[in-house]
Amino acid sequence: MRILxxxxxxxxxxxxxxxxxxxxxxxxxxRGPDGLGRARTFDWPDSVVEMPPERLRDADIDVVVLQRPHELALVDAWLGRRPPMIWLEHNAPHGDVPDTRHPAADVPGVTLVHVTHFNRLMWDAGRTPTTVVEHGIVDPGPRWTGELPRAAVVVNEPVRRGRTTGTDLLPAFADAAPLDVFGMGTEGVAAHAGLPADRCRAHELTQRDLHAELAHRRVYVHPVRWTSLGLSLLEAMHLAMPVVALATTEVTEAVPPGAGVVSNRIDVLTDAVREFVADPLYARSVGEGARAAALARYGLPRFLDDWERLLKEVAR
Known part of the structure; x- marks a missing residue:
């Protein structure tokens, strides 16, 4: 099957x-947003092939995976036809959430796929056929060592996104343990949060380097108020890191008891960070539980099997 x-x-x-x-x-x-081609910082197999738009009409595409509203117009312009289409929604809705209508609502010939059950519940998809294929992770391995008594946070653009990413909560967590904030657009996050540099350091790394650096930290903190389900949280669990996270969106499903501490009480979360930092053996035990839970629910084989069934159903 050839998938665009x-x-x-x-x-x-x-x-x-x-x-x-x-x-x-x-x-x-x-190599703009509509033509990035192959990834430069992720390892993709040779089965991912680049193709300029002018060649797509003759490419015998079997299924299209849409991820942004304007891609439907690109399909019409570049392919001149509409093959079977899956609209993959990565995000939770924004705005007036209970009434937010999805761009794929009532679009003929489209199957809407959400990455979490929370997202499916919150988006209004109208009569469009809708399903969920939960995330899967390429296993980075149980690499946690935790020798650094620091907490790792992964967020993109925490200064611009502010309360959405829980940037305002960083001082409370930094009081429990010094923070290393990883992600795009993290420069200036310490000053923005009013923290001294020794309590909050910013890092921008490639995906290849990120996992190794995360694994050196004692605990993973997920302060995000509103997002779909952070893949960095699932990656930290795969690394066998203990996690501390807000009980928002899909997190309560992703982090079961024994895999970390999930709460909307900041005092509970910061106390958990202190406990993990103070007790490496406890951190290791909970991290092993986090890895087991992540492999069971978000392992790559299950993810690929779910997608294979859906692709065959849509393409026939």
Whole structure:
């Protein structure tokens, strides 16, 4: 099967392209948002092939995976036809959430796929056929060592996104343990949060380096108020890190008892950070529980099997 999709979400796509198909990603001379081509910082197999838009009409595409509203117009312009289409929604809705209508609502010929059951519940999809394929992770291995008595946080653009990413909560967590904040656009996060540099350090790393650095930290903290389900949280669990997270969106499903501490009480969360930092053996035990839970629910084989069934159903 030849599947057309855009390089939008590198971590999710890295798992998706581990399947048995040919994955066609558009590439444009400027490698702009609609033509990034193959990933530069993720390891993708040779089955992911770049193709300029002018060649797509003759590419015999079997299924299209849409991820952004304007891609439907690109399909019409670049392919001149509409193959079977899956609209993959990565995000939870924003705005007036109980009444937020999805762009794929009532669009004919589209199957809408959410990555969490929370997202499916919150989006209004109208009459569009809708299902859920939960995340899968390429296993980085149980790499946690935890020798650094610090807490790791992974968020993108914490200064711009503010309360959404829980940036305002960082001082409370930094009081419990010094923080290392990883992600794009993290420069200046300490000053923005009013923290001295020794309590909050910013790091921008490639995916290859990120896992190794996370694994050195004692505990993973997920302060995000509103997101779909952070893949970095699932990756930390795969690394065998103990996790401390807000009980928002899908987190309560992803982190079962014994895999970490989940609460909407900041005092409970900060006390948990202190306990993990003070007791490496306890941190190791809970981290092992986190890895077992993540492998069971978000392992790559289950993810690929679910997608294989859906792709065959949509393509027939």
């Amino acid at each position: 999709l855009w390089h939008v979400h590198g971590s999710w796509t890295t798992a998706f392209v581990q399947g048995p198909h040919t994955y066609v990603v558009p590439v444009t001379p400027d």
